[in-house]
Amino acid sequence: MSSSSINHDQSSNTDGHDSFEEFDGSGQREMYFDENASFSAVFGDAYTFRNLIEYLHATNEEGTFIFGKNEIRYKQADENNTILNDVTIDISNLIEYKYDSIYPELPIRLDIETLRSNTRGIQRKGQLRLYKFPQDNTLYAFVGPDASANNEQTNVGHIQPKLITGIDDYTMEEYSRSESNPNCTIMLNRFSEAFKSFTHIKTQGIRINGYDNGITITGKMPGSINGRIQMFGTVTSDELSETKTDSDCNTPVPKINMGGNIDNCPILNIIPDDDFSNSSNQQLSLNGSSTNKIPYINIPVNLIRALNKVETLTTNGIVKVYIEDGLPMKLLAYIGNYGTIRIYIRGANQVS
Numbered sequence: 001m002s003s004s005s006i007n008h009d010q011s012s013n014t015d016g017h018d019s020f021e022e023f024d025g026s027g028q029r030e031m032y033f034d035e036n037a038s039f040s041a042v043f044g045d046a047y048t049f050r051n052l053i054e055y056l057h058a059t060n061e062e063g064t065f066i067f068g069k070n071e072i073r074y075k076q077a078d079e080n081n082t083i084l085n086d087v088t089i090d091i092s093n094l095i096e097y098k099y100d101s102i103y104p105e106l107p108i109r110l111d112i113e114t115l116r117s118n119t120r121g122i123q124r125k126g127q128l129r130l131y132k133f134p135q136d137n138t139l140y141a142f143v144g145p146d147a148s149a150n151n152e153q154t155n156v157g158h159i160q161p162k163l164i165t166g167i168d169d170y171t172m173e174e175y176s177r178s179e180s181n182p183n184c185t186i187m188l189n190r191f192s193e194a195f196k197s198f199t200h201i202k203t204q205g206i207r208i209n210g211y212d213n214g215i216t217i218t219g220k221m222p223g224s225i226n227g228r229i230q231m232f233g234t235v236t237s238d239e240l241s242e243t244k245t246d247s248d249c250n251t252p253v254p255k256i257n258m259g260g261n262i263d264n265c266p267i268l269n270i271i272p273d274d275d276f277s278n279s280s281n282q283q284l285s286l287n288g289s290s291t292n293k294i295p296y297i298n299i300p301v302n303l304i305r306a307l308n309k310v311e312t313l314t315t316n317g318i319v320k321v322y323i324e325d326g327l328p329m330k331l332l333a334y335i336g337n338y339g340t341i342r343i344y345i346r347g348a349n350q351v352s
Helices: 046-059 112-119 188-200 237-243 246-250 301-313
Strands: 038-043 062-068 071-077 083-090 096-100 105-111 127-132 139-144 156-159 184-187 205-211 213-221 225-234 296-300 318-322 329-335 339-345
Touching: 046 083, 046 112, 046 127, 046 301, 046 329, 105 112, 112 139, 112 156, 184 188, 184 213, 184 225, 188 213, 188 225, 188 301, 188 318, 205 301, 205 318, 296 301, 301 329, 301 339
Parallel strands: none
Antiparallel strands: 038 096, 038 127, 062 071, 062 105, 071 083, 083 339, 127 139, 139 156, 184 318, 205 213, 205 296, 213 225, 318 329, 329 339
């Protein structure tokens, strides 16, 4: 997208999540730090928080958690601005949450590897308490069967925050689809199984096409050959016909894992090799041709591996998928019983 479509907002955005559709991390808003601030957050379902950190570790080296009076937020893009993780934790669903500051927000920037080393030992029934004392910049992490009962600094992880001068702000145009109207909703275990299957067959990457009520995922094999195709939701024959071209009819018909064979032609156009160029640094492609009415995005294999970890964020969970022409793909999933994560993935032609 052109730079004119990206807004570098210098102030806090509080009007919901549907305003985040194009992102760029060069805009920052000023934050004030209260030396006397303190907070305590107790996660009853600490195992899913552990898994959240495992996923963030696959895409972010550092990130800023913003502890506030009404919620806890985390919003961070990768170093190439190709994937944005937007996490919201509902404090009313925590076992305990206390926040004391003259300001409504307190940013804590952390090295994700350090946070990971302090949460990897959490077991399935474990609890986690994250807290900060007044006049003490250290973030403390206590893991135990009853984290709310820990009032002493024993067996506690000490995490030193990174220096922070401002918060990256990511503001974007709106999607035409509301969050209650995704292209499709998929069980997380099936979503993850599909992604894992593409890494097992040594694809260079995948293409995801978005239809009114469904998506297709196609593996890209060496030599510009389409590999396995999987379908989720409902895709009509008319929608499939909008995607194929005359040249496709000369290629073998691939088998669809979830829905049989496609008559006459494969669903998707042959994917050029250069659509997956620079896959080592997660550069994505979202450049459909002018004759292709179906929006799509190409994802390199290294990012597929990271997205596999989303399955662990909740038991028997779902993921909602949103794909619109010229906008990043959005995934919406839930974190245990207390939070949500919105993952935005955009193409290389949108990276300025």
